[in-house]
Every structure is written in structure tokens, then in C-alpha cells.
Amino acid sequence: METKLTRLLNIKYPIIQGAMAWVSDAKLAAAVSEAGGAGTIATGGRESSWVEEQIRLAKTLTDKPFGVNIMLMAENKDEIVDIICNEKVSYVTLGAGNPVPYFERLHNEGIKVVPVVPNVKLAKRVADKGADAIVIEGSEAGGHIGSISSLSLMTQVIPEVDIPVIAAGGFADGRGLAAALVMGASGVQMGTRFYASQECTAHLDAKVKIVNAKDTDTVVTGALHGHSVRGIRNAMTDKYLDMEKAGAKEDELLKLVVGTSRTAPQEGDIEWGMVQAGQSLTAIKNIKPCSEIVDDIITEARKAITNAQIYLR
Ligand SMILES: Cc1cc2nc3c(=O)[nH]c(=O)nc-3n(C[C@H](O)[C@H](O)[C@H](O)COP(=O)(O)O)c2cc1C
Numbered sequence: 561m562e563t564k565l566t567r568l569l570n571i572k573y574p575i576i577q578g579a580m581a582w583v584s585d586a587k588l589a590a591a592v593s594e595a596g597g598a599g600t601i602a603t604g605g606r607e608s609s610w611v612e613e614q615i616r617l618a619k620t621l622t623d624k625p626f627g628v629n630i631m632l633m634a635e636n637k638d639e640i641v642d643i644i645c646n647e648k649v650s651y652v653t654l655g656a657g658n659p660v661p662y663f664e665r666l667h668n669e670g671i672k673v674v675p676v677v678p679n680v681k682l683a684k685r686v687a688d689k690g691a692d693a694i695v696i697e698g699s700e701a702g703g704h705i706g707s708i709s710s711l712s713l714m715t716q717v718i719p720e721v722d723i724p725v726i727a728a729g730g731f732a733d734g735r736g737l738a739a740a741l742v743m744g745a746s747g748v749q750m751g752t753r754f755y756a757s758q759e760c761t762a763h764l765d766a767k768v769k770i771v772n773a774k775d776t777d778t779v780v781t782g783a784l785h786g787h788s789v790r791g792i793r794n795a796m797t798d799k800y801l802d803m804e805k806a807g808a809k810e811d812e813l814l815k816l817v818v819g820t821s822r823t824a825p826q827e828g829d830i831e832w833g834m835v836q837a838g839q840s841l842t843a844i845k846n847i848k849p850c851s852e853i854v855d856d857i858i859t860e861a862r863k864a865i866t867n868a869q870i871y872l873r
Pocket residue numbers: 577578579580581583602603604629631653654655676697700701702703704728729730731732749750751752753755835836837838839840
């Protein structure tokens with residue numbers, strides 16, 4: 561299946577595994593790349609040495625293109641950029657800050673630059689400044705989110721930019737990929753679907769929590785203070801939202817959430833940790849190998865696009 565994205569990244573299928581802090585490491589990224597998509601190593605919260613180790617490990621697991629995500633609020637972001645430039649990964653996704661100052665250096669090393677953006681204004685800005693592609697991430701997504709849904713972003717961003725657009729947030733199957741392609745996107749980025757994969761090294765309890773959850777099970781914490789995070793409702797999120805309603809101060813709320821994006825996937829603390837996940841949970845019914853996930857998505861997308869031909873009659 562060829563699109564502007566598959567040509568840009570030299571991959572077989574237009575599916576990116578979105579970076580997931582404390583979840584997507586070399587093993588997951590390599591498995592998705594081996595399956596024909598593009599896997600992304602998440603660096604948020606990680607030591608620079610871990611990032612270097614994981615990039616080198618991924619290279620031993622696949623000779624296919626894979627990427628690295630940089631959280632631009634990370635203190636060690638410049639060290640991570642140095643490592644990425646030395647290791648020359650295929651692409652970089654960047655979010656949570658201004659990615660433009662990093663474009664020239666990454667481009668000089670032959671690395672494709674793919675910012676993650678939540679609205680039309682930022683999409684146009686990074687496209688004007690030379691981004692190779694963009695991820696538009698809707699509010700259905702797991703993790704840190706903006707306020708606009710994936711459909712509204714696809715409707716409004718795609719006609720405004722000339723670079724490949726990758727839609728993210730709430731995509732978990734082949735019909736979603738088909739819909740995004742019909743909207744004019746060049747591919748999709750999925751996070752939660754790959755969290756519940758066999759190769760994902762996150763704690764099994766967190767993966768099972770995703771499989772057992774349904775469409776209405778996510779909540780958003782942090783919205784009042786401008787750092788909205790979507791995850792599966794549990795004891796921690798109930799307490800957080802109760803405290804927020806009661807007018808708790810920002811630092812009290814922060815105390816409750818600090819470290820929780822790590823403790824759920826790394827320690828299996830699914831009640832007091834945060835199992836970040838997107839809204840399309842009913843569609844995720846099992847923990848499968850990445851190759852099966854990707855193959856099923858492509859088969860279903862082809863079928864959906866074929867079936868849609870009836871509307872041309
Ligand atoms: C557990 C988790 C952690 C995430 N961490 C990051 C991150 O570190 N950097 C980033 O750019 N996006 C992050 N995201 C967003 C994903 O890359 C992706 O855009 C999102 O999961 C897409 O929505 P979906 O979960 O509905 O598929 C995270 C998402 C999840 C579920």
C-alpha cells in the first residue's frame with residue numbers, strides 16, 4: 561500500500577506506532593518496523609544512555625526504518641538530539657515544545673522531521689519551516705492531548721498543508737486507516753493498539769487493562785491546568801478528579817500524578833499508576849503480535865476501501 565508517507569519513510573504500510581513514554585522501546589519499535597509499519601522509540605523520562613542503548617538494540621533487531629520521539633520539555637533533549645544525530649535514525653517525531661530550532665540539524669544528518677501538532681496554526685507553521693510530515697493528534701488519543709478531535713483535525717489541517725499528514729488519536733483498526741486515507745491523510749499513527757501487543761514489554765497487567773477496557777472507560781486528568789492526559793479510569797484518576805472538583809491546588813494534584821505514567825506500564829500498578837490509553841478501546845480485544853496487528857489493519861483497510869466503491873455508483 562503506497563502513500564506519500566510510505567515513500568517518505570521507505571516503509572511498506574502507512575502505519576506508524578506512536579511513541580509511548582515508558583512503553584515503546586526498541587523491541588516494540590523493531591517489531592512494528594519488521595511488520596512493515598514504522599516503530600518509534602519513546603524517550604520521555606529516560607536517561608540519554610538508555611536512549612542510545614535502545615537505538616543500538618533496535619538496529620540489531622531490524623534493518624528496516626524506525627524512529628525516535630523527542631519530548632521537547634525534557635531536560636536532556638539536547639543530549640538526545642546528539643545521540644539521534646550520531647546514530648542517524650530514519651525519522652524523529654517531536655512534541656511538547658517548539659520543534660523548529662531542531663529542523664536544520666536533523667535534516668543535515670538526513671533524518672526526517674515529523675512534528676506532532678494539535679491544531680491548524682501549528683501545522684501550517686511547521687510545514688512552512690520545512691517539516692517533512694506532520695502527525696495531527698486528536699483528543700481521542702492516549703497520553704497528552706489537545707482539544708480538537710481527529711476528524712475535525714483531518715477536515716481542517718489536510719487541505720492547508722502540502723506535506724504528508726499522519727492522523728492519530730482513536731485509530732485502532734483498518735476501517736480507521738481507510739477513513740484517514742479517504743480524508744486525504746497519508747497514514748495513521750496508533751499508540752494504544754500497539755500497547756496491547758505481544759512484543760510490547762510493558763507490564764502484562766497494564767496490557768490486560770487495555771484489552772478489558774471499553775469505549776467509555778477513559779478520563780482526562782490535568783485539563784484545568786493545561787496538561788490534559790487521557791488514560792483508563794482507576795483509583796488514581798477518581799481521586800484526582802474528585803480533588804479537582806473540590807478545588808485542590810495544582811501542586812496537590814501534581815503530587816498525585818507524578819511518576820504515574822511510569823508505574824503503570826513498568827510496575828503494573830494499574831490502580832494508582834496511569835494507564836494512558838486512547839478512546840478506541842472496545843476495538844482492542846486481544847494482545848497480538850505486531851505482525852498480526854499490521855496485517856489485519858491492512859487487510860481490513862483494503863476491504864473497507866473496496867466496499868466503499870459502491871458509493872461511486
Ligand atoms: C501510553 C502512551 C504514552 C504516550 N507517550 C507519548 C510520548 O512520549 N510522546 C508522544 O509524542 N506521544 C505519546 N503518546 C501518543 C502516541 O504517540 C499516539 O499519538 C497516540 O497513542 C495515538 O492515539 P491512540 O492511543 O488512540 O492510538 C502516548 C500515548 C500512549 C497511549
